[in-house]
Amino acid sequence: MAIPGSLTQLDIWKSLQSHYQDIKDQHMRDWFAADLNRFERFNVTAAGLTLDYSKNRINDDSMNLLMQLARVRNLPQQINAMFTGEAINRSEKRPALHTALRNFSDRAIVVDGQDIMPEIRDTVRRMEEFCWKIRRNQWRGYSNKPFTDVVSIGIGGSFLGPKLASGALKPYWDSRLNIHYLANIDGSHITEILKRLDPSTTLFIIQSKSFGTQETLKNALACRQWFLDNGGEESDLPKHFTAVSSNVEKAKAFGIAEENIFPMWDWVGGRYSLWSAIGLPLALAIGIDNFRDLLRGAFEMDEHFRTAPLEQNMPVIMALLGVWYVNFFGVNSHAILPYDHYLRTLPAHLQQLDMESNGKSITLDGNPVDYNTGPIIWGGVGTNGQHAFHQLLHQGTHFSPADFIMPMCSHNPIDNFHAMLVSNCLSQSQALLQGKSEEEAIEELVASGMSKAEAIVLAPQKVIPGNRPSNTLYFPKAKPQTVGALIALYEHKVAAQGMIWGVNSFDQWGVELGKQLGNKVLDALESQKIPQHFDGSTNGLVRAFHQMQNLL
Template structure:
């Protein structure tokens, strides 16, 4: 369904502009001093996750007006449309039903009048049988050796989501299997993976809906040739290659047995496909029971997003805070800061999820927006970032809200390591909040032995303005159910923001032009002709490539 009316001309928008004008110069430090219950007032629990959003530049009136905007934009109706199977991906005329992949209720999910739940359940059952055979050595390689390595070949959502979840749940891996993810079309990437492997004990999973994605197919063909060049035969391919694809014919031509081809559906976008058979390498690593727990955690977040009132709805609150900063404070980026080594690839996954979904300048109705949409997503893991880019967060001219993400307990307790990690996380959000005034800096320098005159000169460089917002997402421990809820939380946050901005969060036409031009550029690079038909820069770069090949 479409959002009617202009966002910037809505009554709630105008009220928020007035509210912002009166609030923008206030400091959060003063709010905390005046309200000892601010943490409890701006705190939510859902699906095993806790969200402290008290360190945001908001008051209760801010949240009331933001929720009012959400109602004015008919957000509850849009959420219902997504779960009901309506074709909300209007440009491609199809629904966005990744939530059906983790539907543990008895509710049917209809696409064109047909319940898709039986096919989903059958696929999970097939995944269970597949995992059982591999993990119990019932399915072996061509020399009858058990598999030791699995190479997942995909790109985009077929790569980032499974890699994130695999890393996040590394403590649950079967020690007999190592999972490798191959995505980039770079000879160095595939070389570094394959040189460590034995073709007799390696299983490949090719992840491509069309079985023609350029990078995926090129990498798959290279792996196929490597297998054949190192002892395998054509007749052995079916023992070592499987696929997740809707193009069964091409997969069979490649050498994959039809019974080892798992389905993909048009109503699941790539960046939401972890929950489907695209998650097969993850299921092999952690086992199907843990994979089901991942799905269950996502389902619990789905139910919360679908049913909770907007003012108590965790994804909606995070979405509204994003709109508040992007559209009223003029923020253009958002930092993701996981304090968990196992979540180190979360920023990369959320870059795709958010920027591919809401990096749009035209509404779903085809109108140019007159407001900012999706921010730049960036970040890094733990204390590493504190010794790198946190300087900009604290004292830079750029204003970037942060999400701190933190398990309170570690899978690997060593001495007081985790207490130190948590203390760093909490102190960073505290420093962003309170900052350091010039007077405080002068007092600190004098206490350290500096003269007052010297302290006055140096103090301005030590001033930290504070009043920089952050969320803190925390939970007891990184378990499959918790990680499922966490990933689903961000999926729904991004979807809700897209609904508020009126953009289609489920297409990605912006990536198509580069693909189209790429084939023409490749043809020019591999030819001996001097290019003339591109722009001057591209012509010059193609010539430079050709000349440097001759120099080697």
């Protein structure tokens, strides 16, 4: 799919630069005062979510110009290419078809001449059978006791997506099963998980496409040895270990029965794999019906993204707002602020989704970009952040656009807790918008009993500039369908931004370099030879590792 011209040389880009100069000093307070319908006009609903984007530094002209940019960059055609299975991941010559995993339509999805939907549906059927056996105690451990714990071993997308969805949907968990996620290659992490478990009632799911990812395989081998050292036999391994992998032979050699190996496909990237059998621990926790509802919510957002006009397209609007801030306001970060305890790991998942996808400096055509691409994603949960990093959001020297994410109803209504939580969310976005002028600060201080002279001295410290943009995403309650739509929304926002920037959002060569170098450094750490072949710093740090190991 050809994307015309160098981005910064496009006429529409220059028009946006001129428009930015026209409005950059205008304050959103004035826009709201002059337009009583601003909330209704900059508001869109899709798949059970509503986006209020009225608190952004845009007007009608801004949005019209951004929509023109989307069309000049052939965004509708690029979206269609993703859904129809074109090899949009050019560097790896693969499609990016995570949307096929939640395709509830009758549309065939063809890859290399084959409709992949029958295999996807068969995998979901196998997942259903697997979950039925575990949750109804039809499949038991070597001691004939029902399983009480499931340990999912993976890293990256095999860890972050399922962990997010599991946490988000904790109210739907089967209380008889505890789900644990093991990712970090850190002896402390695995120790803290295993010391609470009984091997006779623990099921392990190893999640690795290659069955060779360094961290995952090392953790899996350690769990296998723990199992054998604490009552399990080699012959018991098939009862306690399953896998999601494309390397069937390696999984079988590990001791896993072939019928308990679930597939992974090259056309699904790790950070988009929640919807596949990688979601098996989640399906065990919440049940296959709720897992299907999660898929259905994502499908509804897919259909919205695929068919809605750009002007009413939620992921496209969010993507364009991000481009507006990154490339014209010079913003380099974006805050994710979920006001829901169950969504507390959403920022971590979106860090990988966004920064691994669009942390690129080369275009699809192999040319260096002369503009910024993906922002730094960060954030935290609810009112906790208000007593930590919100200070920078309000009075820092640079601003970070923020997404406030908020269910209007709680799974656990206690007194007026939820009304207080929502009030904090709304007041924070309001404060970012309005700020506080020096005159208002002086009046406030004098009203509190301070003399006018003292107030004039102190007031500058209390000035808050406001005019700091935010979105508010809200929905009735974090149900499986809603959570599916929410995650898919951000997937499509990130993809749309990559399409506009002209980068490949579906590879991650920087990550691959770290893996390659990691093996070489590991060899040096495990050798007693003094390293000379790395850079001076790495050589010195390897020597320090050897010295400190010898001290213990």
